Amino acid sequence: MGRIKNIHPPRGLQSWRYANDTPILNLQIRTHNIGKKSPLPFIVHHFKEGTHLLALQEVNMSTTELKEVLSRTFPGATLFGYTNGRSNGSILIVHPALAPFVRPLTSQGLGTINNVQECIAAVTISLPKEPTFHVFGVYISGHDTGARSQVASAIAPWLATPALILGDMNHVQNPILDSLNQGALADWPWLRTQLSFSERSRPTLIDYFRIKKPQDTTLTRPQVARDGTTKGSRIDYVLGTESTRPWIASTQVAIHTNRVGSDHRPVELIKSIQPFTPPHTINAILRISEFS
8 A cells, every 4th residue: 555645735724634543522513504615625624623424505516526526535424415516505524433323314104305406415323322313404595485395394204303403594583682684584484383382382493502502692694784784694503303302411502603715604513422433444634735
């Protein structure tokens, strides 16, 4: 086997290695709308910061192209979902250390989740010492009512299972806490119902950021208006079904300010888990110079 050469990447993008014998103590999951930009710098950034599973929306590279890039850049990483590189592009990227424990979401009783107009990517995660759960990466159009309805119909049967739903929802739940000088507010009626109390029902979904930080007004898509004032809203979420409520005490959630060139901020959930050591994998060096 040949010796790996030392490659000097551009400033700000340093070579990256993943350890093959370090126990995993916390599961780190992030979602980031990358604003129709190249996904590779975002994957590099989030993997370097320890992310195990990354949900990306509005990806400008086709699934076929991105899989080829990943095979050379992060051997062992896996991609779920579909995009042609020109539309919604909701995908899940799995770090090589987590990849052996992740498979496409399917169920004999509930069927298989397809790409649903490129708005959904879905997986099942089975860690060695943890209950199995599902993850949905979603992109919700603020304008396509038909796509929103199809996404809701696809997700609804899984609300009774342990699942996380994360991504750009194009939805403002609380106009006071989740919006600033925004004017017309994005709204997904189905999600509003799932997050709200009513006389007849309790919420079916948990907003992890709001339940952990009840009064926090951090926005995920802040903008600066022409007059210099800040406006924006919190439209990117990490949601959990009721079956994940016991996780609340063992999770942290944050909205990160480094947008890595996107107009959205990434949202992160970290969950404490029973430690385990991933199977042996070959260390990979990021060959970022190939894509500069």
